[in-house]
Amino acid sequence: MTDALAVEGLRIRDAGGNALVDDISFAIRRGGALTLIGETGSGKSLVALAMLGLLPSGMKATGTITLAGERPLDAADGRGLKALWRRHLMLVPQEPAAALDPIMRVRRQLALAGLLGAKIDVAMRAVDLEEEDGGKFGFELSGGMAQRVLVATALGTGAPVVVADEPTKCLDPERVGQVIGLLRRLLLDGRSLFVITHDRRLAQSLPGQLAILHGGRIVEHGRAEDVIAAPRSAFGRAWMASDPAAWPSCARSCDRSRLALSAHGLSFAWPGRPPLFRELDLHLPRGGILGIDGPSGCGKTTLGDVLLGLRRPSAGSVEWAGEDIVGRPDAIRPMRRRYQKLHQEPAAAFIPGVPLRRQFEALRLVVPGFDALRALPELLDRLKLRHALVDRRPEELSGGEAQRMSLARVLALDPRVIIADEPTSRLDPVVQRETMALLREQVEARGISVVLVSHDASLLRAIADETISLARAPGVPA
Amino acid sequence: MRIAPPRRAAGLAAAIAALACLGPLAAPMNPLEQDLMRVMEPPGARHWLGTDHVGRDVLSRVLAGAPYSLGLALLSVGMSASTGTLLGLVAANSGAAGRAVVMRLADLVLAFPGLLLALLLSGLFGGGVLPMLAGLHLAMWPQYARMADATATSTLREGHVEAARLAGFPEWIILLRHVLPRVLRTLAPLAILGTGQAIMSIAALGFLGLGLRPPTPEWGAMISDLLPFLAEGVVQVAAPCAAIFATVLALSLAGRSLAGSSMPPRVR
Numbered sequence: 001m002t003d004a005l006a007v008e009g010l011r012i013r014d015a016g017g018n019a020l021v022d023d024i025s026f027a028i029r030r031g032g033a034l035t036l037i038g039e040t041g042s043g044k045s046l047v048a049l050a051m052l053g054l055l056p057s058g059m060k061a062t063g064t065i066t067l068a069g070e071r072p073l074d075a076a077d078g079r080g081l082k083a084l085w086r087r088h089l090m091l092v093p094q095e096p097a098a099a100l101d102p103i104m105r106v107r108r109q110l111a112l113a114g115l116l117g118a119k120i121d122v123a124m125r126a127v128d129l130e131e132e133d134g135g136k137f138g139f140e141l142s143g144g145m146a147q148r149v150l151v152a153t154a155l156g157t158g159a160p161v162v163v164a165d166e167p168t169k170c171l172d173p174e175r176v177g178q179v180i181g182l183l184r185r186l187l188l189d190g191r192s193l194f195v196i197t198h199d200r201r202l203a204q205s206l207p208g209q210l211a212i213l214h215g216g217r218i219v220e221h222g223r224a225e226d227v228i229a230a231p232r233s234a235f236g237r238a239w240m241a242s243d244p245a246a247w248p249s250c251a252r253s254c255d256r257s258r259l260a261l262s263a264h265g266l267s268f269a270w271p272g273r274p275p276l277f278r279e280l281d282l283h284l285p286r287g288g289i290l291g292i293d294g295p296s297g298c299g300k301t302t303l304g305d306v307l308l309g310l311r312r313p314s315a316g317s318v319e320w321a322g323e324d325i326v327g328r329p330d331a332i333r334p335m336r337r338r339y340q341k342l343h344q345e346p347a348a349a350f351i352p353g354v355p356l357r358r359q360f361e362a363l364r365l366v367v368p369g370f371d372a373l374r375a376l377p378e379l380l381d382r383l384k385l386r387h388a389l390v391d392r393r394p395e396e397l398s399g400g401e402a403q404r405m406s407l408a409r410v411l412a413l414d415p416r417v418i419i420a421d422e423p424t425s426r427l428d429p430v431v432q433r434e435t436m437a438l439l440r441e442q443v444e445a446r447g448i449s450v451v452l453v454s455h456d457a458s459l460l461r462a463i464a465d466e467t468i469s470l471a472r473a474p475g476v477p478a
Numbered sequence: 479m480r481i482a483p484p485r486r487a488a489g490l491a492a493a494i495a496a497l498a499c500l501g502p503l504a505a506p507m508n509p510l511e512q513d514l515m516r517v518m519e520p521p522g523a524r525h526w527l528g529t530d531h532v533g534r535d536v537l538s539r540v541l542a543g544a545p546y547s548l549g550l551a552l553l554s555v556g557m558s559a560s561t562g563t564l565l566g567l568v569a570a571n572s573g574a575a576g577r578a579v580v581m582r583l584a585d586l587v588l589a590f591p592g593l594l595l596a597l598l599l600s601g602l603f604g605g606g607v608l609p610m611l612a613g614l615h616l617a618m619w620p621q622y623a624r625m626a627d628a629t630a631t632s633t634l635r636e637g638h639v640e641a642a643r644l645a646g647f648p649e650w651i652i653l654l655r656h657v658l659p660r661v662l663r664t665l666a667p668l669a670i671l672g673t674g675q676a677i678m679s680i681a682a683l684g685f686l687g688l689g690l691r692p693p694t695p696e697w698g699a700m701i702s703d704l705l706p707f708l709a710e711g712v713v714q715v716a717a718p719c720a721a722i723f724a725t726v727l728a729l730s731l732a733g734r735s736l737a738g739s740s741m742p743p744r745v746r
Contacts, residue, residue: 308644336646348637351656362655366646413645 003027003068004192005051005161010063010075012046012055012216020059021046022216026209030068030160033183033193033208035224037239039428040399043216044196048165051194052091053081067161086114090159094166096146102139106149109138115156123156126189127182143296144175151182154191161192168199172296172455180205198428200243204228212236235430242429244436244462258286259322260449261307261339261417266316268302275314276302277470284417287447289440291464293457298470300453304419307451308339321416337366338416342423346402349409350394356405357390363412370412379408383438400431404438411442418443419451424459436463490732494548494725501544507535509542509695518710527717530700531707536714539695540721546690547697548725550607551676554614559669561615562622563661567653569623570630577627584620592617593679600688610689614679618672622665629664633657667730674726697721 005028012021021043028034038044050061061075067088073080081089093099100109106129110120124134127148133141141149147167154162164183168176180202186193187207197203203210203224210224212235219233231237240246261284269275276299284290294300305311307318309325309332317324320339325331343349350359361372380387383404394402403423410418420439424432440463443450454460460467502509506526513533521528527536569580587595596613603609633639634657642652681698683689690696692703697718704715 310640310644333646336644340644341641343637343641345637349641351638351659353659362647363645365651409641 002029003066004030004032005068005194006066007047007051007075008064008066010047010050010061010065012043012050012059012061015058020216021050021213024063024213024218026211026218026221028161028192028194028209030192031187031190033187033195033206035195035197035203035206035208035210036213037197037203037210038213039430040198042213044198044213045165047213048091048163048194048196050075051081051163052085052089053078086157086159088159088161090154090157090162092147092150092154092162092164092167094169096150096167097138097141097143099150100138100141100146102137104138105134106136106138106141107134109149110134110153110156113153113157115153119156123152126155126185127152143171144178147171147175147179148182151186154186155189159191161194162186164193164195164197166197166199167195168197168202173201173457174295176201200429212239238430242433244433244456244459247433247462259319260284260286260288261321261451262319263307264317264319266303266306266318267314268299268306268311269314280316280468282468284449284451286416286449287443288466289443289450289452289464291460291467292451292453292470293455293460293467294470295455300455300470301421303470304341304421304451304453308341308419309336335416337413340410340413340415340418342403342406342410342418342420344422344425346399346406346423346426347394347397349406350402352395353393355391355393359394360390360409360412363409367413375412379412382442383408383411384434399427400435403427403435407435407439407442411446415448417449417451419453421453422455423452425454425456432459490728494728494732497541497544497725498548499545501541505535505538505541507538509534509538510693511535518707518714520711521713528711528714530704530711530714534693536700536717539700540697540717543695543697543700543718544721546694547677547680547722550611550680550690551673554611554618554676554680555669555672557611557615558618558672559622559665561619562624563626563658563665565619566623566626566661567630567657569627570634570657571649571653580623581627584623587616587620590617593682596679596683597686597688600683605688605691607690610680610683614676618676621672622668625665625668626661629661630657633660670726670729670732673729674722677722677725 007027008025010021010024011019013019024047026034036044036047046055046059049055051065055061055078063075064072065075065081066072067084070084070088107120110123115123120134121131124131129145129148129152133145138146167183168179171179176199183193183195183206193206193208195202195206206224208224210222210227211218212220212227212231212233214233214235220227220231220236227236228240231240263280263282266280266282267275267278280303282290292300292303302311306313309318312327317326319325320331320335323331323335350356357372360376364370364372376390377387380390385401385404385408389397389401389405394405397405423439424435427435436459439450442448452460452464511534513529516525516529516533517531519525519529519533525535525537527540530536530539565580569577595617596610599613599616600606600609630653639652639656642656678698680689681696681701684691684694684696684699685702690699692699700718701715704711708715
């Protein structure tokens, strides 16, 4: 048998007997890769958890999982599957910084993972970690370095099958490139890869097979190049079309003489640190979309806060509709409600645990004449949200629903400018496209201006009228 | 079927409240009546939990003591938690100077052993319920203030608070709607543990002749009264101990299920 991993008839049911994953079969040959893509909630991560015998209690798996050289195991046999860790199976978890013990040195973490003496050095060299990095504590590592340590563990243990669950989640493009390099290294080393992702770029850069999971079923499965070039299923086509590079371009003209927001000679530095940005000028006309991009830690979010009057710049001025607001609460007050923010974490704008309807009703305290009963249904319709969703709590919504609900909340405040801080980076591509289209529609219909902060340059190219790129601030590790 | 946590918590709380209100009525005998011919009698048909060193019915005393032990403990904890919450919110919301004032005040109080302050006040004002409550209140508020300050400070940094500020909500509404519920949720377990401590403090003060005076049937005082007679009557000493234990256990269970139900499980 040449398959390193074969999964047959995998079904996962929750405690109520509902099928979450329905009859999935695939095989990965030795040295091959399978990338599984799909939207959030489609059951991708459950497949990985089932393979590792880590399903949450209450969920039941059926089917067989076979690893090369082992007898076929029942998917319900969690203990048997766990016994295969390290020797046969290795997991590269999502959010690498959270997966390492912050107060343990790198060498010790590697040793605990089963690497011995000289093997540690070999594994570290393979992922370009320096000798002295071995003495660093988990908390001293940047996200990229933590990811390399995790891959070093997988390399060092010699497990033939490596499972990577969303290895590029929340990473900026530069680091995504690094992760792709690391995963390819594993393939060169003769390992088999099972990668779960909703990252377009990662899916497109890995060789081997590509499978698309939708509603718990594999709707498409084939060679990666073929699936990407000509997806056959409707969901596959929507997924491929969600690449911002493929969005229809929109040439718009806005009246540059009427500025909603502008800044002159803006600088900001944390006390005792070199400035994050210096002498920045920006102009946002009414109805315009201004993109701001740059790597993590370059001060994108801080710039947004300065423009919103939440933080005082070290130097320079911020003007709202022609009026300087730096250090002038009296100038901010009458316009406060008109300058709003969309958060990166979709549900962040809502109080956890409180039904959304109550949170919308409370807006009448700040918006004169706002009647949730009258305004809400129309608002929800425009954002294509089901009316029943407002009776839920914020954490009971999916990411896409929560972000649209946040947009509804911001629109209810009747804003002039929305500063959107990575509003879609936590959403999967299809949902990102929907959300962005809705944002653009609303902006055009109401003449709202948007500052779109993102590290996705292709997204900004597709949607922004103009883009400002910030450089990495000095002293921030890659 | 599993009972839903909020209902279970409500059930336990109702049982405790019923004990506090109806306990004295359920007492089969007069809890103060001495019968010197029947001292330290073992449990039997007439005295289910036996009699104490002056011949009083232990079951009646445990039941009649519920409003004193429980009521006063809950009252003192409620007062300290309210003061602590208020001062904690003030500290979290009034900048570095305001926090420094409140927290140094708290440090000052925390420097004294809690019981000593209550003792001091009770001694100065000649004992009685009010000085005892004031003393316990003074000794207990700092821990609630510290917890409230820490929780409020971290909540004030969250996205929903920023979003509310951007929407133009006044600061007091943000404190009331966004911060206070979270603070109360973290204080609840502390208050529940504090109730057990308060029962014991009230007992200690009673033992020293301050606070509640004998022959008031108060659980802590009953334990200290009967401790010298442990060899003759294990059941009699165990009864008030069991009452305190059951109460604190019930309160913690109620608190835990409340804390569990007020935050929905994280949605994957």
